[in-house]
Amino acid sequence: MRINRAGRDLLYCALGSVAGFLTFAIVLYTIAPGLALSVTIVLTVVGLLLVMGSLRLAVALGAVHRRLLARLQDVEVPAPPAFQPGNGILDRVDKRLRYRPGWRAVGYAMVKLPVSAVQGYAVAFVVCGVIDISYPMVWLLFRNHAPGTHLGPMVAISPLGFLYINVYSWPQTLLAALFGLAQLGAGRWIATAINGADRRLIQSLLGPSTMAERVSELERTRALAVDDSAAALRRVERDLHDGAQMRLAALAMNLGMAQEKLNADPDSARELLDAAQRNATDALADLRDIARGIHPPVLDNGLAAALESLTASSAIPAVVHAGIRRRPSPAIESIAYFCAAELMANATKHSYANQIRIDISSEQAGVLVMKVSDDGIGGAGKGRGSGLDGLEQRVSTVDGLISIDSPDGGPTVVTVTLPLRT
Amino acid sequence: MRVVIAEDAALLREGLIRLLEDRGHTVCAAVADGEALLAAVAEHSAAGCGPDVCVVDIRMPPTHSDEGLRAALTLRRDFPGTGVLVFSQYIETSYSAQLLEGGAAGVGYLLKDRVANVAEFASALERVAGGGTALDPEVVSQLFRASRKKGGLDMLTPRERQVLALMAEGRSNAGIAAELVVSGGAVEKHVASIFGKLGLPPDDNDNRRVLAVLRLLGT
Numbered sequence: 251m252r253i254n255r256a257g258r259d260l261l262y263c264a265l266g267s268v269a270g271f272l273t274f275a276i277v278l279y280t281i282a283p284g285l286a287l288s289v290t291i292v293l294t295v296v297g298l299l300l301v302m303g304s305l306r307l308a309v310a311l312g313a314v315h316r317r318l319l320a321r322l323q324d325v326e327v328p329a330p331p332a333f334q335p336g337n338g339i340l341d342r343v344d345k346r347l348r349y350r351p352g353w354r355a356v357g358y359a360m361v362k363l364p365v366s367a368v369q370g371y372a373v374a375f376v377v378c379g380v381i382d383i384s385y386p387m388v389w390l391l392f393r394n395h396a397p398g399t400h401l402g403p404m405v406a407i408s409p410l411g412f413l414y415i416n417v418y419s420w421p422q423t424l425l426a427a428l429f430g431l432a433q434l435g436a437g438r439w440i441a442t443a444i445n446g447a448d449r450r451l452i453q454s455l456l457g458p459s460t461m462a463e464r465v466s467e468l469e470r471t472r473a474l475a476v477d478d479s480a481a482a483l484r485r486v487e488r489d490l491h492d493g494a495q496m497r498l499a500a501l502a503m504n505l506g507m508a509q510e511k512l513n514a515d516p517d518s519a520r521e522l523l524d525a526a527q528r529n530a531t532d533a534l535a536d537l538r539d540i541a542r543g544i545h546p547p548v549l550d551n552g553l554a555a556a557l558e559s560l561t562a563s564s565a566i567p568a569v570v571h572a573g574i575r576r577r578p579s580p581a582i583e584s585i586a587y588f589c590a591a592e593l594m595a596n597a598t599k600h601s602y603a604n605q606i607r608i609d610i611s612s613e614q615a616g617v618l619v620m621k622v623s624d625d626g627i628g629g630a631g632k633g634r635g636s637g638l639d640g641l642e643q644r645v646s647t648v649d650g651l652i653s654i655d656s657p658d659g660g661p662t663v664v665t666v667t668l669p670l671r672t
Numbered sequence: 673m674r675v676v677i678a679e680d681a682a683l684l685r686e687g688l689i690r691l692l693e694d695r696g697h698t699v700c701a702a703v704a705d706g707e708a709l710l711a712a713v714a715e716h717s718a719a720g721c722g723p724d725v726c727v728v729d730i731r732m733p734p735t736h737s738d739e740g741l742r743a744a745l746t747l748r749r750d751f752p753g754t755g756v757l758v759f760s761q762y763i764e765t766s767y768s769a770q771l772l773e774g775g776a777a778g779v780g781y782l783l784k785d786r787v788a789n790v791a792e793f794a795s796a797l798e799r800v801a802g803g804g805t806a807l808d809p810e811v812v813s814q815l816f817r818a819s820r821k822k823g824g825l826d827m828l829t830p831r832e833r834q835v836l837a838l839m840a841e842g843r844s845n846a847g848i849a850a851e852l853v854v855s856g857g858a859v860e861k862h863v864a865s866i867f868g869k870l871g872l873p874p875d876d877n878d879n880r881r882v883l884a885v886l887r888l889l890g891t
Contacts (some may be wrong), residue, residue, distance in 0.1 A: 499787065505788060
């Protein structure tokens with residue numbers, strides 16, 4: 251249903267006001283006792299739990315306010331960075347209490363109280379105005395009684411108790427209608443003004459980041475990047491130790507034994523040389539895999555070529571649609587490539603899909619968007635040890651995002667958004 | 673010679689078994705982790721046929737860090753009569769130091785690379801089984817570097833250092849003579865000079881060789 255601008259402003263006032271009062275009440279009646287209890291000695295734990303619950307509630311309610319704003323005012327305020335749970339209970343509590351967007355959401359819940367009140371008045375002005383405007387009609391319809399009948403006056407109302415007009419005759423109802431018209435105007439004006447103020451509050455208190463939050467986000471992703479590269483090096487070392495190095499040691503042993511038997515027992519020597527050759531071949535294959543895992547050489551020819559070669563070796567038929575106008579920086583290409591490889595491996599393992607499709611484009615300014623979709627059974631999600639968490643971490647190190655759309659029954663679409671430059 | 677092998681890579685484990693059996697040794701047990709190694713040695717010792725020597729990989733399950741080394745140290749403590757040859761893809765000075773802490777008798781520490789020379793590997797293993805020492809040239813050069821920093825071996829001539837290094841690897845005088853292409857008499861002269869400079873008193877048995885090696889460690 252299309253409603254005009256004024257209607258949407260009023261609707262926003264009405265819903266925003268109700269939501270605002272509720273938010274204020276809910277947050278106040280959880281955070282206040284929580285804070286009070288947490289400074290006591292006996293009930294500190296209960297208090298902290300209450301505060302943590304309250305912070306979560308405030309964030310969730312903040313999301314409701316953001317959605318209202320988006321739906322009725324067409325102002326999209328992105329969500330603040332999500333809460334990152336720590337390891338262990340204490341760390342978790344600590345992180346939750348230091349989660350700034352939570353406290354800002356509490357702040358919004360508090361300042362929303364007067365805003366809600368004004369929004370309520372704006373709606374009330376309009377409602378009263380409409381009633382008052384109807385008086386001339388109402389008088390004609392219902393006050394055509396016999397002369398001499400004694401009736402009390404009709405009262406033209408307003409939300410302000412001291413502001414009303416007693417109407418004793420039909421001409422006076424015109425005055426009431428004018429009074430109503432003025433209220434309509436006032437209501438609209440108030441609605442516009444207070445909605446603007448509310449929008450700014452939401453942007454600054456429920457939006458993404460202040461500088462401090464940006465810094466803490468960067469600290470977090472930098473730690474992820476460092477851990478990630480350390481883990482990658484450890485993986486390479488482990489792969490070398492258990493693979494190529496071990497095979498080469500076995501190869502050396504085979505050769506040594508063969509050398510000793512060369513004259514006395516040529517058959518055994520030949521057998522040992524065969525084993526040595528096998529070990530050499532396997533060691534080469536191991537080394538090639540490791541090298542490719544560090545940096546696939548085909549990536550030097552661009553992401554599109556690398557993805558083509560990736561899909562060519564896929565167990566499930568896969569196609570690439572690439573529209574890359576500006577070449578991303580090498581680090582971004584590498585991240586996109588490994589994301590695609592991981593997502594394809596996931597799809598191959600879990601999706602029972604018949605077809606995988608990779609769309610990659612750089613049409614949006616400064617952004618590389620890669621969609622990996624399959625027609626499988628769906629149900630892929632983060633936080634199930636699916637490897638998607640790892641991808642999300644890796645992508646977040648360059649301020650990228652991953653979104654997963656995978657309803658049960660499929661299809662699955664994973665969208666990876668990366669900046670073109672690091 | 674009775675041998676127990678602890679090595680988690682099946683390929684190498686099978687290879688070692690074959691190598692040793694080809695040379696007429698008995699492999700009492702071949703296991704893939706430290707716990708199983710200790711259990712196997714204890715079991716065979718209780719049955720009265722304890723192994724002469726164990727070949728122990730350092731990195732094994734479950735943690736893939738240094739469980740082999742810890743098992744080796746336990747063996748050294750609980751079964752002093754059993755030689756321990758630690759066999760790894762890495763040489764770490766701290767590992768050498770821990771292994772040699774209780775003396776250098778019946779201890780070996782070799783890179784896996786050394787198995788390429790089957791005869792030398794087998795003789796190193798036999799030395800360790802007989803209570804001798806077999807240190808990888810890599811171990812020895814690390815020890816030299818460490819002790820040079822401390823200035824312990826400054827008074828040795830370059831030739832004497834070479835001889836000491838080969839002694840540390842576990843070679844006999846004849847072996848050293850062959851390696852350096854000099855006469856046996858020349859080696860004996862160098863060895864006597866090393867003992868003198870390191871202040872090791874004359875002794876009838878070969879104990880001084882081990883002491884000289886330990887001097888390398890600064891102990």
